[in-house]
Amino acid sequence: MTGAQSARRRPLEKAMVLTESTKSMRRVRRSLRGEIGHLWASVFFAPERAAPRTLLVTASERGEGVTQIVAGLGIVGAESNAELRILLVDFNLRHPALARVLGVQAGAGIAEVIRGEVPLSEAMCPTALSNLRLLPAGHRLDQPLGLLRSQALREVLGDLAAQCDHVLIDAAAANRYPDAQTLTGLVDGTILVTRAGETRRETVAEAKKRIEQNRGRLLGVVLNQRRFPIPGFIYRRL
Amino acid sequence: MLGMIFIVVLLTGGTYVACRKAKPIYESSVTILVKQPKRQTATVQEVSADRSLEVFLKTQRELILSDRVISRTMVLLESPPLRETWRQARQVASAASPEARAEALAGLASVIKQIDERADAIVNERQEDLRRFRKSVDIRTPGGEVVGMSEVFTVRVRLADLPGFKPGQRARTAVDLLSSCYLDRYWEVQSESVRDASAFVRQRLNDLKTGTLDPANKALNDFLNTKLGSAAPTTQPDTALIPADVVILEQLLKSGTEAGAQIIRTRFEQEKIRLGTELAHAQALQQQLAEQITDEKIAKLITKSRVDALEARVMVLGEPSKDGKEKPGRQEELAQITAELATMTDEPRIIVPEEVLRNNDIVNKMKKKLADLIIDRNKMQGQFAPTYRQLVDLYIEIARAKLEIVEELKAEKKALDVKIKTLTAQQDEVTRELVRLTRKLDAISVLLPEYERLKSDLQMARTSYARLEAELLQAQADEQQARKATTIQVVDTAGTPDPERPVIPWTPVYTVIALGVSILLALAYAFLADHFDHTLRNIQEVERYLGTTVVGSVSKAGRRIVV
Numbered sequence: 001m002t003g004a005q006s007a008r009r010r011p012l013e014k015a016m017v018l019t020e021s022t023k024s025m026r027r028v029r030r031s032l033r034g035e036i037g038h039l040w041a042s043v044f045f046a047p048e049r050a051a052p053r054t055l056l057v058t059a060s061e062r063g064e065g066v067t068q069i070v071a072g073l074g075i076v077g078a079e080s081n082a083e084l085r086i087l088l089v090d091f092n093l094r095h096p097a098l099a100r101v102l103g104v105q106a107g108a109g110i111a112e113v114i115r116g117e118v119p120l121s122e123a124m125c126p127t128a129l130s131n132l133r134l135l136p137a138g139h140r141l142d143q144p145l146g147l148l149r150s151q152a153l154r155e156v157l158g159d160l161a162a163q164c165d166h167v168l169i170d171a172a173a174a175n176r177y178p179d180a181q182t183l184t185g186l187v188d189g190t191i192l193v194t195r196a197g198e199t200r201r202e203t204v205a206e207a208k209k210r211i212e213q214n215r216g217r218l219l220g221v222v223l224n225q226r227r228f229p230i231p232g233f234i235y236r237r238l
Numbered sequence: 239m240l241g242m243i244f245i246v247v248l249l250t251g252g253t254y255v256a257c258r259k260a261k262p263i264y265e266s267s268v269t270i271l272v273k274q275p276k277r278q279t280a281t282v283q284e285v286s287a288d289r290s291l292e293v294f295l296k297t298q299r300e301l302i303l304s305d306r307v308i309s310r311t312m313v314l315l316e317s318p319p320l321r322e323t324w325r326q327a328r329q330v331a332s333a334a335s336p337e338a339r340a341e342a343l344a345g346l347a348s349v350i351k352q353i354d355e356r357a358d359a360i361v362n363e364r365q366e367d368l369r370r371f372r373k374s375v376d377i378r379t380p381g382g383e384v385v386g387m388s389e390v391f392t393v394r395v396r397l398a399d400l401p402g403f404k405p406g407q408r409a410r411t412a413v414d415l416l417s418s419c420y421l422d423r424y425w426e427v428q429s430e431s432v433r434d435a436s437a438f439v440r441q442r443l444n445d446l447k448t449g450t451l452d453p454a455n456k457a458l459n460d461f462l463n464t465k466l467g468s469a470a471p472t473t474q475p476d477t478a479l480i481p482a483d484v485v486i487l488e489q490l491l492k493s494g495t496e497a498g499a500q501i502i503r504t505r506f507e508q509e510k511i512r513l514g515t516e517l518a519h520a521q522a523l524q525q526q527l528a529e530q531i532t533d534e535k536i537a538k539l540i541t542k543s544r545v546d547a548l549e550a551r552v553m554v555l556g557e558p559s560k561d562g563k564e565k566p567g568r569q570e571e572l573a574q575i576t577a578e579l580a581t582m583t584d585e586p587r588i589i590v591p592e593e594v595l596r597n598n599d600i601v602n603k604m605k606k607k608l609a610d611l612i613i614d615r616n617k618m619q620g621q622f623a624p625t626y627r628q629l630v631d632l633y634i635e636i637a638r639a640k641l642e643i644v645e646e647l648k649a650e651k652k653a654l655d656v657k658i659k660t661l662t663a664q665q666d667e668v669t670r671e672l673v674r675l676t677r678k679l680d681a682i683s684v685l686l687p688e689y690e691r692l693k694s695d696l697q698m699a700r701t702s703y704a705r706l707e708a709e710l711l712q713a714q715a716d717e718q719q720a721r722k723a724t725t726i727q728v729v730d731t732a733g734t735p736d737p738e739r740p741v742i743p744w745t746p747v748y749t750v751i752a753l754g755v756s757i758l759l760a761l762a763y764a765f766l767a768d769h770f771d772h773t774l775r776n777i778q779e780v781e782r783y784l785g786t787t788v789v790g791s792v793s794k795a796g797r798r799i800v801v
Binding site: 222 | 780794
């Protein structure tokens with residue numbers, strides 16, 4: 001699938017408004033940051049378990065907003081604490097989008113790193129935030145399956161975890177591709193993003209089953225693009 | 239939510255638009271008043287007033303919806319020139335002076351004939367149109383189907399417009415024409431039916447009289463004339479039938495042939511038996527008398543002259559002598575007389591029959607007197623000498639009484655003889671009569687079946703004649719009734735319907751109904767959609783269906799924004 005096709009199907013990059021700063025936009029961004037902050041807190045500050053060093057973010061189907069959540073978590077986490085070294089990994093080898101979302105020019109990525117073509121330090125790209133780095137997907141692969149099964153993947157993940165405080169991995173849809181399924185056993189925790197009012201519960205349940213079958217640790221579900229029955233502008237006046 | 243709004247708007251708007259686009263149907267009506275005259279004839283079997291009105295109104299309904307009226311209306315509605323001609327003819331007819339009336343009516347009739355030709359074509363070839371038009375006509379009585387007291391009914395027509403009519407005008411014209419056609423037809427039917435009924439009954443009455451009643455009468459008379467009377471050939475003069483014997487025929491007819499003959503015969507036989515009994519009785523009595531008054535007994539009796547002589551002698555002997563001395567031999571003589579009389583006192587004994595005592599008063603008295611005398615004598619016999627004067631007188635009395643009784647009995651016997659003779663004669667007469675009657679009865683019995691048949695024919699003819707007469711009376715009464723027939727008036731002229739407000743479609747109401755229905759449908763849709771919606775919409779649902787905690791939720795922003 002080419003980039004042009006991807007753009008037509010999901011005009012994600014158009015929406016990457018980081019600079020626009022109208023009043024309503026500021027309010028929206030503030031509320032979004034609040035929500036993602038909550039998410040960060042409940043994932044990493046949960047008292048009953050240790051904070052996951054490597055976190056896999058996936059979804060049951062495409063288009064549920066995994067990339068958004070990963071980017072949001074990265075930005076919010078990096079801003080919240082300048083000491084934290086956060087790495088975002090785009091493991092969505094088929095439809096990589098994280099680099100575009102963050103406005104980073106991506107070159108070689110994790111695919112090349114695993115195959116040993118490029119060293120890890122070269123592949124990692126800096127972002128606007130100093131303590132937030134990105135490991136892009138790299139060039140498109142025809143057989144990602146081979147990568148998943150390789151021992152190199154384990155080693156790379158171990159290296160990444162050693163270099164950073166938090167590694168957030170953006171993986172492809174769990175019900176479509178085996179990536180997330182495989183990865184979930186290699187990371188400390190997995191969260192499942194679902195689009196509220198869009199994804200069917202059966203689909204989500206299937207994804208959950210896949211994760212748990214591979215001894216993955218499902219930390220929870222994120223309800224993305226959630227709407228309320230009463231529109232906000234009315235709700236605020238009540 | 240959007241789906242619900244979509245449903246409501248689509249249905250309501252669609253209905254409204256459809257109402258706007260639909261071909262409007264207009265309604266127009268006329269009210270017709272019925273005034274029935276009071277029925278006065280007693281011969282008419284009176285249905286109750288309400289009932290008759292109801293029946294009448296039902297008939298009118300039939301009449302209005304009849305093929306003829308409907309098809310005529312259709313013809314007039316479809317052809318404006320014919321309508322104009324017809325309208326003018328009607329006007330002329332109704333406005334015509336009495337002299338010109340016949341001509342005007344003839345003109346109208348010719349127009350109607352013209353209409354009828356085309357109406358017949360409609361009836362024969364366009365049944366479907368006819369049916370549709372009839373369906374658009376509605377006849378209503380205030381108070382619904384049970385008319386009862388109502389004397390008013392409304393004729394309504396609902397029609398869509400066609401080219402050539404202003405909006406709403408077609409319905410109005412149709413109802414106008416329909417009421418006019420109906421009134422015309424009503425008068426036609428009315429006059430036809432009444433005239434027919436009366437004439438028909440009269441004709442039948444006439445037929446019956448000449449065809450059945452008169453022949454039956456004549457046949458009976460002829461029969462009686464030929465069989466009873468001088469014309470009849472007869473061998474035995476005394477058993478010839480005479481016209482008066484019709485009485486016997488009647489009697490036989492009444493009680494049935496066999497029984498009737500028996501009754502008549504029995505009466506005569508009873509008479510005969512009665513006479514026989516009486517005769518026997520008289521003969522027995524006569525016999526008794528004859529036994530008592532035999533010649534022998536009469537011979538024993540001292541004759542009357544002798545008693546007179548003895549009495550005279552006793553008188554002489556009784557006279558006192560001149561010298562006061564008693565005549566010699568007087569006592570002896572007296573004793574002799576007494577003895578002679580005494581024989582008669584006891585002998586001969588005459589027993590008077592009870593029957594005679596009962597019937598003959600004189601004999602009865604005599605008998606009692608004699609008994610008294612004998613008692614007196616018995617008393618004196620003991621006390622006095624047989625020559626005692628009074629005793630002698632008593633003997634004389636007794637003798638006389640006895641003689642008298644005998645005389646009476648003789649007379650009685652003679653009377654009985656006469657009676658017996660009479661009775662015998664009567665008995666003979668009755669016997670003869672009986673024989674004659676038996677023969678006559680036989681002769682009449684032969685005639686009876688024929689007579690009976692003729693008679694019943696006549697009776698039947700008379701009955702049906704009487705019935706028809708009653709019918710004629712009824713028909714005439716009806717005719718009378720029809721002359722002052724029910725008045726039917728169109729109370730109001732048909733109004734032109736408002737072109738903006740057709741009966742169908744009734745836009746505001748239909749739209750409101752559509753709104754209501756669509757809201758219900760939308761609600762139903764909402765519930766269904768919710769039921770079949772398996773998406774996860776909130777945290778509770780996630781926890782309920784997946785059993786997983788929700789680590790966070792991100793609201794939908796208006797646009798895709800990366801924080």
